[in-house]
Amino acid sequence: MSMYPIASYVVSGSSTTTFSFTNIPQNFTHLQIRASWNAQVNTSGNSAHMQFNSDSAANYSYHYLLGTGSGVVGGGTGGSNVILFSNYPWVSGSSSAYTASSIMEILDYSNTSKTKVAKISNGYDTGTGIQGSWMFSGAWYNTAAITSITLTSPGSGNYFTNSSRFDLYGISTSSATGA
């Protein structure tokens, strides 16, 4: 067996703007979050993002590659306070909920000799001509083992919609080398 469910967070109601997976077990090698989620957008704002171990300082970088169906866009920055996992240009005043599916993976999350790097695949389609296929990457320039992951909805005043689901898994490795 290699992939073990650790915890699930299912959004209830209409006020969740942030939540955390805490006390993450340290006996796995990799972590993966699989999410099916919506965001209710009331004001234009920043993108959905993650932070590790409650670190909100400028210790991160993130970059993305986006296909919109009509073009390709790349972007990113160093010295960030967060790692983005969705960069949809949320429309102010929108009352619609948009659907996104995400797989976020962090290899060697408990390895204290490595910076923590996240690889994220993200996609959404509203059926209204607004859609995107994303590839995100992010790094936390800290070799500490990850014990918590905080996920935050896009921008102030926006929130994860009811029934949005985030599942955290631990992934193990093998003692055989095959060398």
Added chain:
Amino acid sequence: MSVFIQPIYTQVVGAGGAATVTFNNIPQGFMDLIIKFSVRSTSSDSGTNWVDGSGIQFNNTTIGSMTQLYGTGVGAGTGRGLSAMYMGVVNSNVSNSNTFTTGELYIPNYTSGIFKQAILDTVAEVNTANALMHSIANHWINSSPLTSIKFLCGNGSWAQGSSFTVYGVLNRADVLSPTAPTIGTITDQAGLLSVAFTPASNDGADSYKVTTNPASNTVYGAESPVVVPVTVGTSYTAQVEAVNSLGSTASNTSSAVTTYNNYSSIATMRVTSGTANSITFTNIPQHYQHLQVRAYSMTTNTNANICVNFNGISTGYARHELTGDGASASSYGNFNDSVFTMGWLSSTSSSTSPHVGIIDVLDYRNTDKYKTARVISGRDLNGSGGWVQTLGGHWRDYSPVSTITLSQITWSPGTIIALYGIG
């Protein structure tokens, strides 16, 4: 939990680095392969943050082609190669320290007799506006089953800490009912039954289910042993089933074992008529952890010790006593003795007031320990004398205690001396 994704091999590069990492003898029993990797190069490519040219080889062949989509953090691009399979760029030794490129290679249908597609995505982060991420479609122009995979660092070597894990992926149709484990020994733990078993290799089990006969609680566990609550004083057998989503497969039935209470009476000696000059407990069961003797002695003896020995042996004892008589305290010790004692009968005789004592012998069956007894005893004669003692007895012998003898006084009717086992 599912066995659909199973780790097969893991390699982590040690000190000194490795130019290549190779997985040989890849099992052919899965449908697809996934390789997760976290890598860094020991070199810099003209002093930049990334090293290019890292590649992948199947079955030690150099053929392949690829199409890539990449992002740079400020733009995007695409490209194609027609001579080899490509791994993208990786963090160089001048990029942010301790920062490794993360990626995954997915190879569906790797044992089939058709050409192989291998989809790869990687991210190589640095703390600047620029970074590199790749999505690559690789093509192995060979219809052989894939038996080995080699990862080659494009410049320099894979740095220490670079890791690769190969996972096998099964589809639903490939998952089989689990293989039965081999039942082991079941042991009594005073109201609990510990059931040991050996899982079959790659048994496909998600968990193990333990049942007993007669029926008690059914307990699921992830590994051996599994502990099941049972009723004491009952003979049980046990059986273990390997369980997955398709069902379960049971082991053979174990041998029987009888469980005992955590604190149970072994034997009770009573003097109901006449007298007794010694009281012996024989054939003491060897499945408890400790023993306790609780003695209620009716005797008219005076100035005498109630002596105790083990296994009928009269050598190798030591004893020490702390005594209070209501007026003064005293102590006594002796070694190389033939007995230890449960207590002293004072100079005042009584036919109505008993002498009472408790002897504890811990780890009585432990063959790595000498045997030590702790005794508390006494007799109060309501102002006509009395005696309270705490005593220690020591028997310099590794043998398990199988017999306890009390002697050297005359016990009268009304005497009750009981032996208990403690789990």
